[in-house]
Amino acid sequence: MEHKNAPASIDKGVYIIHNEDFKTTPELTFTYSSEKNAIVDVEKEKENNACIAATGTFLHYFLLLLLGFASWGLLWCAFGDEWSWNGKWFRPAVVAAIAWVTGDMLQMATTLPPCLAAILTGIIARNVEYLDMRHYTEIDxxxxxxxxxxILGKGSLGWNLSYMKTNWKQVASLGVLPWTAEVVTLAAFMNLLLDYPWLWGFLLGSIYASVSCPILMPTVVRLTAGKNLGQNWPQLYCTAGGTDTALSVGVFGVIHSFIMYDGDDAYLYIRTACALVVGAAAGVMWGSLARFLPHASDAYLTELRVLFVVIGGLFASFVTTQFGWGGTAGIAVLACNATAAHHWAKAGWKLNNNPAATAYRVMWSAVEPALFAYTGTFFVIQADTKKVMLVGFGILSVCLAVRLIVAFVVCYKLSIRERLFVCCTWVPKSIVEAVLCPVAINALIVRGDPDDVRIKYAEYLMNLIVQAILITTPIGFLLTNHLGPILLKEKHKKCENETESS
Structure with missing residues (x-):
């Protein structure tokens, strides 16, 4: 007999899902026949299981609360009144904590992504004048x-380079063409309707067009786990979405550096042309070192591998920003982690199921609430906000339609149902948008740029992206979650059923 109480683990090469233990009733043998007693035993077991689960949840959150207060006390004692309850750093910490709590509550109550509650927390905190991260530009x-x-390191650890080589046309077309179509459409409509400069329009478009794989990746894995679908959906979504993200981060960095950094024109053009290629080359070279470093017999193999990719990525990010080579670091991180994961897989570590992947997941869980909450504090309701948002809603509708039509067309080898599923997963905009949308405002504030026109462009960029996050994230999640089981059907299911019946 199959042991149904054992936890099930599903490895799809991208994400690992650990299913909860199946709640089943043990077989009970009675010398006295009584269905009533059996029912009572079943009810008692259910009550015990519920009680154990509730106790575990309570203790989990109690421990986190305890650690939070202990951390606050430590910071207060170490750095003084700036960390007191009315100090300079207390408010950002409180907003991040509230964002985490409300995000967890939203997810438990509705299954919607917690980032929605986090960004709304930030918007409320700003518009009740509790926190404005424009006063914290250095830390932000x-x-x-x-x-x-x-974010980029976490996603690229799941890339299967062999899959990408085999299916490079499908991955590249789905990752590049919908993104390009949406960027061009957005820039054109922004110029036409809001008199937005073309260069700023492409800057906005490079953020706006990014798909958010981490939001739906667990759902995609859950919907496809253990099914014969004729397509490796987690890898297709992960790699095509990663290509889309790489374009967004790289192109945004290049255009942002071109707008914000002064210098010789020839150098600016050379840097713009070379940034993405240099990033990819540097990332592959650094990641290739993971084949040899650290040595397989090193006593600290696991720790050194994690530090190798994390510190390498951070170094690239800070150095390239220092010298105005925006976009280079993002491409380098993607290339480095994908290459390193490829070599680690050959050495026995599973893709995205290894200590490095765990380290990135823990770091992302820690920073996600703060990221969305602090992004929300840049959203300010002003006199012209209503007009901009109405125009923005129309632009969002058109851009989303163009994006999905192109995605539907480029997946011509798939069935109609499968192409509709791709369209569902290509709706959400959230993570890259939340990371990059305040960057232009921060740069102008730090430079002390008095140009009100540039500030207005940066405000438009910020408001339109926050609007896109709030609208597309829940729609994309709900469409994928509810339509996914209908749109994805197993291949040869009829043959399998006939075999089982015979």
Missing amino acids: GFMRKIYPVI
């Missing part, structure tokens, strides 16, 4: 150099 700018390293 510092964190926005770290966020991409964690």
Whole structure:
């Protein structure tokens, strides 16, 4: 008999899902026949299981609360009144904590992504004048150099390079063509309707067009686990979405550096042309070292491998920003981690199921609430906000339609149902958008740029992206979650059923 109480683990090469133990009733043998007693035993077992689960959840959150207060006390004692309850750093910490709590509550109550509650927490905190991260540009700018390293590094550890080589046409077309179509459409409509400069339009488009794989990746894995679908959906979504993200981060960095950094025109053009290629080459070279370093017999093999990719990514991010080579670091992190994961897989570590992947997941869990909450504090409701948002809603509708039509067309080898599923997963915009949208405002504030026109462009960029996050994230999640089981059907299911019946 199959042991159904054992936890099930599903390895799809991208994400690992650990299913909860199946709640089943043990077989009971009675010398006295009584169905009533059996039912009572079943009910008691259910009550015991529920009680154990509730106790575990309570203790989990109690421990986190205890650690939070202990950390606050430590910081207060170490750094003085700046960390007191009315100090300078207390408010950002409180907003991040509230964002984490409300995000968890939203997810438990509705299954929606917690980032929605986090960004709303930030918007409320700003508009009740409790926190404005524009007054914390140094710390916010510092964190926005770290966020991409964690996000991009986490995703690329799951890339299967063999799959990408075999299916490069499908991955490249789905990753590049919908993105390009949306960027061009957005820039054109922004110029036409809001008199937005073309260069700023492409800057906005490079963020706006990014798909958010981490939001739906667990759902995609859950929907496809253990099914014969004729397509490795987690890898297709992960790698094509990663290509889309690489374009967003790289192109944004290049255009942002071109706009914000002064210098010789010839150098600016050379840097713009070479940034992405240099990033990819540097990332592959650093990642290739993972084949030899550290040595397989090193006593600290696991720790050194994790530090190798994390510190390498952080170094690339800070150095390239220092010299104005925006976009280079993001591409380097993607190339480095994908290459390193490829070599580690040959040495026995599973893709995205190894200590390095675990380290990135822990770091992302820690920074995600703060990222969305702090991004929300840049959203300010002003006199012209209503007009911009109405125009923005129309632009979002058109851009999303163009994006999905192109995605539907480029997947012509798939069935109609499968192409519709791709469209569902290509709706959400959230993570890259949240990371990059305040970068232009921060840069102008740090430079002390008095140009009100540039500030207005940066405000438009910020508002339109926050609007896109709030609208597309829940829609994309709900469409994928509810339509996915209908759209994805197993191949040869009829043949399998006939075999079983015979």
